[in-house]
Amino acid sequence: MTDWERLRVEERVRRSFARQSFMAHLGAELVLVEPGRVEIAVSRAEHLLQQHGYLHAGVLTSLLDSACGYAALTTMKEGTGVMSVEFKVNLLAPAAGERFVARAEVLKAGRTIIVCRADAFAVDGNAPRLVAAMQGSMMAIHGREGVSD
Numbered sequence: 001m002t003d004w005e006r007l008r009v010e011e012r013v014r015r016s017f018a019r020q021s022f023m024a025h026l027g028a029e030l031v032l033v034e035p036g037r038v039e040i041a042v043s044r045a046e047h048l049l050q051q052h053g054y055l056h057a058g059v060l061t062s063l064l065d066s067a068c069g070y071a072a073l074t075t076m077k078e079g080t081g082v083m084s085v086e087f088k089v090n091l092l093a094p095a096a097g098e099r100f101v102a103r104a105e106v107l108k109a110g111r112t113i114i115v116c117r118a119d120a121f122a123v124d125g126n127a128p129r130l131v132a133a134m135q136g137s138m139m140a141i142h143g144r145e146g147v148s149d
Contacts, residue, residue, distance in 0.1 A: 001035055009035060009074050012149045016073065023066055026059060030070070036106040038070040044098050055095035055122075057132075060102075064089060064118045064134040067104035072114035072138035073149055075106055080140050081147035085113065087136030095131045097122030104134075114138045 001009075010033040017023060017030045023040070026048060032039035040063050042048065042055075050056040065084055073082045104118035117135045121128035141147045 006035060008078075009033070012078060013038065013070050013073055016149050017066075017070065020066070022062065026062065028063060028066070031101065033070070033074065035074050036071060036109070037104065038067050038074065039101055039103045040067045040070070041099055041101045044100070052094070053096070055097075055100055057091055057095075060091070060095055060100065060120050060132050061089050061134070063100065063102035064104070064120055064132060065136065067102040067118045068116035068134060068136045069138055071104040071106050071116050071118075072109070072140075075109035075114055076140050076149070079148050080142055081144065081149060082114075083139050083141055083147070085137040085139045087134050089132055089134045091132050093122075093129065093131045095120070095122050097124040097129070099123040100131075101128065112140050114140065
């Protein structure tokens, strides 16, 4: 992939992410976009916590899911949409920290199904701590009105 193609892929993903009102609601930001890899982060905020003061599992899962989806999108042709087909999340430790980062990568990109994995880390000034892991399947959607990158 040329530098120009990489830039076009990154611009497509960033434009799509900017339209995601749910990610905006969470205060999430797209940190890294590379072919087959994406990182999304969110800072700790009271409205994102569960009753014990940890980041809610639903927020963490949403970050992982979106990171996988956008990593998959980097492998697709322009104009293609992406949707989750299935995923499994393992919550490994309470999500305590000041910032949370979901790092996703494509394991295998097929024409229709893209298999991804993602890890979520809690960051609080120390070394990032792994708090969750996901494996998921994303589907490339072609020719469906309203579903595009």
